[in-house]
Amino acid sequence: xxxxxxxxxxxxxxxxxxxRRGLMLVLSSPSGAGKTTISRRMLESDGNLSMSVSVTxxxxxxxxxxxxxxxxxxxxxFNLMVNRRELLEHAKVFGNYYGTPKGAVEEAxxxxxxxxxxxxxxxxxxxxxxxxxxxxxxxxxxxxxRELERRLTTRAQDSAAEIAKRMAKANDEMSHWSEYDYVxxxxxxxxxxxxxxxxxxxxxxxxxxxxxxxxxxRGLQAGL
Ligand SMILES: Nc1nc2c(ncn2[C@@H]2O[C@H](COP(=O)(O)OP(=O)(O)O)[C@@H](O)[C@H]2O)c(=O)[nH]1
Ligand SMILES: Nc1ncnc2c1ncn2[C@@H]1O[C@H](COP(=O)(O)OP(=O)(O)O)[C@@H](O)[C@H]1O
Numbered sequence: 001x002x003x004x005x006x007x008x009x010x011x012x013x014x015x016x017x018x019x020r021r022g023l024m025l026v027l028s029s030p031s032g033a034g035k036t037t038i039s040r041r042m043l044e045s046d047g048n049l050s051m052s053v054s055v056t057x058x059x060x061x062x063x064x065x066x067x068x069x070x071x072x073x074x075x076x077x078f079n080l081m082v083n084r085r086e087l088l089e090h091a092k093v094f095g096n097y098y099g100t101p102k103g104a105v106e107e108a109x110x111x112x113x114x115x116x117x118x119x120x121x122x123x124x125x126x127x128x129x130x131x132x133x134x135x136x137x138x139x140x141x142x143x144x145x146r147e148l149e150r151r152l153t154t155r156a157q158d159s160a161a162e163i164a165k166r167m168a169k170a171n172d173e174m175s176h177w178s179e180y181d182y183v184x185x186x187x188x189x190x191x192x193x194x195x196x197x198x199x200x201x202x203x204x205x206x207x208x209x210x211x212x213x214x215x216x217x218r219g220l221q222a223g224l
Contacts, residue, residue: 019212022109023203024131025049026117026124027196029140030170031094032152034186035118038140041193042116042200049200052105052117055081058096061157071101089119089126094165098123109134114200121176128179136203138196139180143187145170 027035043051055071057078066072073081078097081087090099100119108115117123127135142148148170152163177183182199186192207213 018210018216020112020204020210021134022111022113022115023136023209024052024105024109024115024117024127024134025196025200025203026119026127026135026137027140028119028121028124028137028173028176028180029186030142030148030173031166032148032155032170033140033142034151034189034192035140037189038186038192038196039116039118041189042196046114046197046200048112049114049116050108052100052115052119054098054100054119055087056096056098058094058098088130089123091120091122091126093120093122094162094169114204121173121179124176125179133208136182136199137180138182138184138199139177140192141174141177141183141185143185 027039029035039051043049053067053069053071055073055078057073057075058070060066060070060072064070064072075097078090078099081099081101082090086102087099088102088105090097092098098119100117100123105115117127119127124135124137128137142151145167149163149167152158152166158166184192184195203209
């Protein structure tokens with residue numbers, strides 16, 4: 001993973017002309033809490049944010065598009081990618097395998113573009129180990145257990161057995177909430193999206209990410 005002082009960083013996502021390295025914005029939550037919905041809203045309104053498209057061995061859900069929601073691959077191909085070290089992180093979740101392809105993410109960060117991830121606590125731990133300075137992690141909590149079950153049922157994307165499996169795992173997933181930089185209880189969707197937007201804007205302005213600041217200040221001082 002290149003360092004934060006990568007010379008190719010650009011001004012993407014910042015006012016003015018200060019070069020910046022891109023960041024990895026991770027949303028994790030128990031299944032059904034709302035991370036996919038929040039992600040979609042974020043992508044609609046932010047030109048400097050792209051979604052990291054994971055590989056998975058899970059079966060495609062109705063309406064999901066290969067190459068957009070996931071790259072749907074078989075376990076043999078998944079293991080090949082792991083062995084070739086083509087994945088930034090990977091994990092087994094609900095009996096399926098998921099992972100983040102390296103290439104697109106590393107290219108975006110170098111170009112000062114931010115990347116949004118919808119990954120579980122295991123993947124987030126791996127990114128924290130390999131690229132802590134690039135990582136901003138947010139845990140999304142549902143407002144209540146019954147509301148979580150209602151959302152999973154209303155979403156109508158999983159069988160009753162699958163919903164029961166995800167509810168059973170929710171406790172284990174939520175036990176990792178304190179490992180995250182930020183925590184949002186997703187009561188009202190608009191408020192949650194506004195909160196994620198605010199976190200992203202603040203993180204973009206962090207001094208250590210604005211790798212072009214010293215040039216900018218020197219230019220400013222030269223003009224005084
Ligand atoms: N570690 C890791 N987890 C992932 C990745 N992609 C998805 N996940 C997680 O896998 C879990 C199941 O995702 P999915 O099958 O889409 O179900 P959903 O959470 O109900 O939308 C969720 O916790 C996702 O955050 C990935 O690339 N890496
Ligand atoms: N704040 C909210 N209030 C009510 N329903 C919500 C809220 N956020 C998300 N939802 C709904 O809950 C369901 C699960 O959301 P989703 O984004 O698929 O969760 P996840 O990606 O975490 O599994 C979807 O039908 C979504 O429209």
